[in-house]
Amino acid sequence: MNMLSFLGETPTAALKNAQAECGEEAIVISTKKISDAKDGSKDMYEVIVALEDEDKEIKHTKKITSPSVSNNSTKDKSFQAKVYDFKEEILKMQDAIMQVQKSLWNPKSQLYDLTIPLEFVDMYNLFEQNEFDQEMTYTIMKKTIKQLPIALKANPKKVNDFFKLVLRRIIPIKQEIPLRKHQRKIVMMVGPTGVGKTTTIAKLAARYAYKLGQNYKVGIVTLDSFRVGAIEQLQAYTNIMRLPLEVVKKPEDLVEALLRLKDCNYIFIDTAGSSQYDVDKIEMINEYQEKVHELPIEKVLVLPANVKHSDLVDIYTNYSRLNIDYLTFTKLDETRSFGNLISFAHKTKKSITYFSIGQNVPDDLIVSDSSFLIDCFMNNSCVRR
Template identity: 90%
Template structure:
């Protein structure tokens, strides 16, 4: 792009000179007064225009760097012409435009008339990076823009703390309450294949049997006789921890297995995983439940954190026929986006009870805590939290 300078005794004359030479394609960059009649000289104005490189070279104009000589030929006047770094100015304009673009609400599937204030842009981008639900992002941003006091908006830390408070209010959490001495709880883990149900059960069994200092009696039942190596995997865990394991292959056998574990405070039931679209296999779990319908069984849906929001919804929709009580998220160490977890839990109104952050038994298990999840959200990682 060429920068060309045109002079005239008035801005209009200078602009007309530019138009005569360059035509309508020229872009006016600046207009300024470069000399004054007060100083004994004539009034003189300079118009600087930008012209694309591919335009034809102009016969009667000079590049900006030599424009001062054009007016001095008649009167031998010395003019103090200031030249600017237009490249720097253009870069500043580009930065300003990008900042405006970041602040515009431009969701993929919905249209909202919302402009994000500059002080909220970083937080808005964080919601986008975490694949937070668009509708919820809009609602949170709109409420925060209205509710956050003006005095706090200029303080980045205060803005950050306010958003943490908002997130804490919308994350449903189930607090862990250890059993009393003679209480008993039966927990059934359900979910798709490969989400980590068996490993999570091993972590929980170790936690309640050895890590809480209560010496709870823990038993494990597996209904998974379909997956190759499933029973052997649990057998290895229970042998190491010296815990009883019951293998149930038919619904009617579940009653007898639970009777044999009647002295246990905690009984964990491992189920066969299946695709969320395989309704028949999900219904088979219901057949086991019906055989022990008189016993209170907590159903915990185990979900992977590294899948998109729509997949979580599909899993929940089909597994909800089992009357899900709580959620446990696994594979938090395999993702950098945590907005889908928060959005999903809030929309389903199901409380989160545990997080699994790796394969190590029993260490990589965290009792649900909103602060932990929010820190993962803010840092795009749960590693080291």
């Protein structure tokens, strides 16, 4: 956009000069008086117009004079339009204003009095979009503002990499370490109804039985005789994979079922799901554990990624009576927010074992990896590998 300045002894005269050179498409931006009549001279007005057609050539050489002005050598000069290209500068100013608006911290408490630097605005917005815990966001931002070298703050990639490093340090991850030949491991999957415990067990069973190249013997035990179709679902999986399945309906039968699977390297126990608020059903799982208390059983809490942070806290609080060892997150393909997973795992100090990213058995399973979760966080989407 071109900005042109025209002068005249009256506003009308200045406007006529502008229209004579620029045509009717000129847009009047401002009209102002720039000098008063004195010493025989007359008033002088300036009209600034804008032309949207940047490619149009303007040759503005017209003189604006008066009889009195011609007698004064200092004022007998040609007034030429000053051409300004403000487009780039205006866009920069608009962008800066938007960045400032985005950087305003909107705290829920007076404790959070932090102002986000422009260099961190995009990253701060990511934390907000991912429903990251606000207290942790504040802490991370404050430390980063203080610790990140000034030379790196101007480089968006360096800022991005620094935040990735911070997130990597706070995500607790349990590395997958396959068993040696004569080792044995019993894993009990617990969690609310519908979070995907059974499907996750089928994925894990297929992984250890066929995908690691170790020829592990895998067995499955189900304690879920309440849900309609639960046993049939597992039976279908075990028939396809040719794996043994034990159905246990009473706590005292669990010992015998595990004895029948004594040759298995991995035994996965599926439990009945229930509401996190149904404490009685959660306690029933403890009754099964008490019958085999002499055996080391790894308890993994299966949590859905598509619920808010407060729901995760409620689930963990009530299921923690089972002495939870690790976490597995499912339904990552059903959400766009991953900050709640990171902040929740960090606050509970429970390491993540696996991520389930769909219903396909055995493919939609990701071994715990902080880089995977951070990529999901940065992209607001489950990044399939």
